[in-house]
Amino acid sequence: MELRRGVGVHGVLRDSGGRVLLGRGAGGGPYPGVWQLPGGGIAHAEHPADAVVRLFAAETGLRVAVGPVRAAIADVAVRRAEDVALHTDRLVFEVEVRGGRLRPEPGGGDVVEARGGRLRPEPGGGGDALEWCTAEEAAARPLLPFTAELLGLPVVPLPADLPRVLPAAPAGPAVDRRQRFAAYGLVTDPSGRVLLTMIADGYPGAGRWHLPGGGTDHGEQPAAGLLRELVEEAGQVGRVVDLLAVDNLHNPAALGPEGRPLDWHGVRVIYRVRVDAPTDAVVTELAGGSTARAAWFVPEQVTGLPMTDVAARATGWNVS
DSSP: OEEEEEEEEEEEOBOTTSOEEEEEEOTTSSSTTOEEOSEEEOOTTOOHHHHHHHHHHHHHSOOEEEEEEEEEEEEEEEETTTTEEEEEEEEEEEEEESSSOEEEOTTSSEEEOGGGOOOOOOTTSSEEEEEEEOHHHHHTSOBOHHHHHHTTOOOOOOOTTOOOOOOOOOOSOTTTEEEEEEEEEEEEOTTOOEEEEEEOTTSTTTTSEEOSEEEOOTTOOHHHHHHHHHHHHHOOOOEEEEEEEEEEEEEEEEEOTTSSEEEEEEEEEEEEEEOSSOOOOOOOSOTTSSEEEEEEEOHHHHTTOOBOHHHHHHHTTOOO
16 A cells, blocks of 8 residues: 655634634545645645645635644545555644734624735635534534544544545655654653753764654654654653644755755654653664664753754753
8 A cells, every 4th residue: 555644734713702714625625525624735845834824825815823833633544445545744723813803794704804814715726615613513514533633523434435536646856855744752750851862873963962752653643653752762651741842844955874965854743741750761772773872861961962953942941
């Protein structure tokens, strides 16, 4: 079976009554008649927050400002007729209308003042309707699984006879252009120590201390992938406390174990993780991995360590 992956971004926009904006898939799209939070796939090298703004403008006519990341969820759809399994890592952000405000529309509903755009479906796009929905109203509609989960509703399988259009396989120089979704952790123990891992020789950033974590496997949820990596890279059993941030990395000439420059785009979610019963940090993954060693550090030791940019930023957030 062919395995395909992509990264999608979506936004939660609420009206003055607390209803959530949902869009319905058009007949020519992959999920006709199915409702979801507005959004879609990010382009290579595009920051997830920029993608949310672009997609909201195209799909709804609204200019939005992006707030905190709310969730990271992996959706997997198996298309047995085509022998393809589609894995989409979906980032969901809170958004609000930028430069305008929602106001009641005569006769019901909400519209947006001119500076923020007027609500409308994308002409000829992947959606054919937009509606404000309460949780009860949304529960009566066919929803993509990630949307149901975000709204706190039961995840109901889509109809088996849904006439889905399979997205085309990615085009372009796939060999030398890579996009990877990864999950990392700001990992602490009860005494306030921070766990860091050192990048092995032959990998970008070799010799620098990094956050535990890495790329997720096909079909794996981000939080589960992070906890797996925590065991492999440091021999620790942890629990995810909350989702802190989304980090974007674009390096058009990354040199890794492939031995040639790659146009590398990494989308990374960062969780706060607690190890309640810490042990000595030991790398347990097979030889040849990207982690050379792992260690616990008290806060005073972290200052001055050679660290990756994301590790330096995250350790600055280390407030309990």
